[in-house]
Amino acid sequence: MIRRIRQEELTGFQEGGPYHPSYDLQTDFVMVYGIHGDFQERIRTWKEKGYVVHLMTGVSWGGYQDYLNGKIDGRPHWDEAQKNRRYENIIHGTSVDIPYMVPTIAYADYLTERIRIAVDAGVEAIHLEEPEFWVEGGYSDAFKREWEIYYREPWQAPHSSVDAQYRASKLKAYLYTRTLDRICSMLKEYAMQKYGRLIRFYVPTHSLINYTQWRIVSPESKLLELPGIDGYIAQVWTGTAQTPNVYNGVRKERTFETAYLEYGIMQELVRGTDRRMWFLHDPIADDPKHTWKDYRTNYIRTLVASLLHPHVSRYEVCPWPRRIYQGEYPREGGSGKERIPASYATELQTILNVLGTMEGQDAEWLTDSLQVGLLLADSAMYQRNHPDWSEEATSFKYDGTEVASALGSEFMELLDWSPFYGLALPLLKHGAAVRPVQLDNAGRFPGYLDDYRVLVLSYEYMKPESSGLHNVLAEWVKEGGTLIYVGDGSDDFHGVREWWNQGGKKYASPMEHLFASLGLETTLAQGSYAVGKGCLAYLPLHPSQCAIDPEAGEQLRETLESALAKVAVSWERKNGMALRRGPYVIAAVLDEAITDEPYDLRGKYVDLLDKDLPVLDQVSVAAGEQVLLYDLSRADEGVQLIAAASRIDDVEQGAGGFTFTAYGPDGIQAAARFLCPCKPQTVSIGQEGDSIRIPLEFVWDEGSSTVLLSYANNPSGVTVRVIW
Known part of the structure; x- marks a missing residue:
């Protein structure tokens, strides 16, 4: 049976480096980041491994010193750097020579020429990341010129009045809308004229909630009016969702709730349109000071929050896998640093492969949530x-x-x-x-x-x-x-x-x-x-x-309850929510809620957030916890892949058993659970195309008629044969 096709582009990730087997995540597509150095060589290495290749590059900042220093057109462009009230350049990260930019016409044309080489290189889509204008900006000479052109009046300092602040921000949103429209329109025409192909453009952007909270202006919904924009990536992750907020007078991190709201506005941004949306998850964060336990806890919160929005079923499974699978982060207790724990690496591989199966699943609320x-x-x-x-x-x-x-x-x-x-x-x-x-x-x-x-x-x-x-x-x-x-x-x-x-x-x-x-x-x-x-x-x-x-x-x-009563609608207050998407059950119970009672499920479930994919007869979700389960009662008859920490596109079933080929990043232990009509007698494994086979241990669960297989991942593929 065919399970997944890469051209559907259901899952992907972004990476600045060339292909490497340790982070060959086996998603459908990869976004090669940045047009610099060996850009075309990096594209080639990923294409050779079967990935659909996109390009991603920053649109409001980047290594654009040739433009800033006047090497492009003979005129320095540092007057186009965003400046704050103190007339200081607003800098991306810590590098003083990478400012956020005021998107002038000249800057848009410069980016168009830089990105044109990606069209020539044959990428199938281009992602123009994070069109951002900080609210404290609006003081550079370029912005003052744009103000006079747009408003037909002298520039006003944004801090001089609320009217000036509001008008400055409206102009900032317009400028990045204009820039994206210009870049996408010109390059779409170029691709059609020169190559006869339609290239797609997407905008990876933080949510409207996060940009507002972090005090950034971006076009957001205005991009829906641009025919050159084909969709978005919802850049929601632990770093945005861990921003504290206030409830009942208490300021603290509420990662699940914040992520739930962030993914919600991104779903609603494109609901009912023909624009595509991917939800981003990040198994770690931009802040490198957390432990792996903290990263995992908050990752699960954001993951489950996203799955409770069933109108979106495409995912960027992580940014920068190199920093996940090769990076080191603080140990519990502060005794040095460590690489990703083996159990978390296996769990991540299971999750990202589960995400590739969400498309087309029917959704049904299990809780009667208003x-x-x-x-x-x-x-x-x-x-x-x-x-x-x-x-x-x-x-x-x-x-x-x-x-x-x-x-x-x-x-x-x-x-x-x-x-x-x-x-x-x-x-x-x-x-x-x-x-x-x-x-x-x-x-x-x-x-x-x-x-x-x-x-x-x-x-x-x-x-x-x-x-x-x-x-x-x-x-x-x-x-x-x-x-x-x-x-x-x-x-x-x-x-x-x-x-x-x-x-x-x-x-x-x-x-x-x-x-x-x-x-x-x-x-x-x-x-x-x-x-x-x-x-x-x-x-x-x-x-x-x-x-x-x-x-x-x-x-x-x-007030809500009273108004609902007038239109004969009732609201039963609860402390959580649960959603079924095909065979998957996604549930969360909130703390600080009306009650601390757990949400209980009985049946046969596989825990998809555990590296061993255990079969559970009862699941109790406590306050502050989230679960992602596979309901075995919804599995098809015969051999059925429940979940695996590998990409498995095909399962071939015969009278005496079944065979599959699994692909995954080098060095990561895999687990796979299958529904079987009877207990296997032998299981063997070998490299794809190799006649040598090695016996493989397995664990049979009689109550669920499932078998658990464990093996080492290999990006070149391992073939597993199950005989009953």
């Missing part, structure tokens, strides 16, 4: 600096390469972003399946909101970028939707020069225009209001209060 959409707009990124903040605070830059909890209290507060988490966490912690929903898409795609019966909205930390969004929301409510609006109108950014207070519109805030669009008074008392077949529930609190004050969080939950 689906709640939390509206989020790109404009949230525009409000992450304020003129009242100190010069030190407005120049602060956090990129995840150090532990956020080690920062000073003033800087940790800058990362809280409590208005958003104040709406998300009180509901998520009580069992609502909260999904951030891309508000901007409601105006782009008819029927985008139809999958939701309940939406939560606040304009205290973001703004609607067009009045037409309110027409869509009003129609959705009138057709039976329940809209919960939370806000007290206190946000300074309500006063920026925007559509709700310009021309004939004289609204103090977009909230007032929303209420008028619903046929209600612009000023309302707290309560619920019937609107057509649906209703608006209004809670006049600043949403950050719901993060800081437990009583305010409970007010939010009660």
Whole structure:
């Protein structure tokens, strides 16, 4: 039976070096990183090993000294480096000669020429990574010129007013949208004209949640309007998800919950479109100071969080496998460093091969979790600096390469972003399946909101970028939707020069225009209001209060329950969620929730997060834990591969047994569990194409009719023969 085809590009990874057998992960594709040095040779080494080859390169930073120093066109371009309020260059990493760039037309054309060689080299897709403009930027000469062109008025220092800050950020998003449109359009035309082939372009980007929390501006949903962009990679991983947030007044890391929300907004970014999305996982992190135990714990949290969003089934299984499989990290207790533990290496190989089978699996919730959409707009990124903040605070830059909890209290507060988490966490912690929903898409795609019966909205930390969004929301409510609006109108950014207070519109805030669009008074008392077949529930609190004050969080939950009762929808509060995707069961139980009761499962399950792939009759998921299981009751009859720490594309079954060839990275022990019609008598292994065979030990589990095989991986393949 055929299991996987590489051209489907279900799984991949990025790597800056040439092929090496120790990190030959046997995914479908590899993204060769960077156009430098032996770029074409690196492509060749991966192609020879059967990978579909893509290119990835940074679009907002890189080793672009030839451009910066004037070797390209005779003019230095250091005036295009992003600068903060102190007129310091905003630097990527620690190298002073690699700044983040203001994306001018000249810079876009330079990148186009640099990337053209990748088209000539025959890569099938190009990933333009992380179009990022820091909120503390906006002071370089190039940005000042772009301001005058775009706004037709003299440049204003972003810290001079909230209006200047908002307008600066809108311009930053536009500039990177323009740059990506220019690069992709020119190179797509070039590939078609010269080679007669269509090349694809993707944008690996952090989530809207993380960019807002880390105070970065990026195009995000605006890229959906560009015909040259074919999709995204959701760069969500331990480094983003471990950023602390506040719930019930306590600031701490909540990796699972944060990752769940991050993957959620990335799923909703492309839901209902023809754009492709891969979810990224990282078994370690950019911060090299953690132990392997810590890396594994947080990796599992992000992995399970991603699998609870079933509209996406493609994955970047890791960035930089070389640092995972060849790197050394602190031992428990601080006694030196060590390479990846053998058990974790085997588990990772099992997981990444399981990820390659998620496509096409039917999804079904096992917990009756209320689906709640939390509206989020790109404009949230525009409000992450304020003129009242100190010069030190407005120049602060956090990129995840150090532990956020080690920062000073003033800087940790800058990362809280409590208005958003104040709406998300009180509901998520009580069992609502909260999904951030891309508000901007409601105006782009008819029927985008139809999958939701309940939406939560606040304009205290973001703004609607067009009045037409309110027409869509009003129609959705009138057709039976329940809209919960939370806000007290206190946000300074309500006063920026925007559509709700310009021309004939004289609204103090977009909230007032929303209420008028619903046929209600612009000023309302707290309560619920019937609107057509649906209703608006209004809670006049600043949403950050719901993060800081437990009583305010409970007010939010009660407002939701009361509004749902008016449309005959009930909400049973829970402490977790479980989802079935084909034979897979994904479950998580939250801590800090309404109860600490475990979630119990009975049957025959294989634990896919254990290197030995044990068969379990009972699984109990405790508070703060997550599981990924294979339900043996859903397995097909006959020989069936349940899971393996190797790539197994074909299983050939005959009257007397079955044979398969397994591929995996050198030096990593593999385990594979198969469902069998009867107990094997012998198992043997040999190199692919070699007539010499060696007996292989196996473990038979009578209760599940499965056999566990253990063997050493080999990137050239090992052939296993099972005889019964």
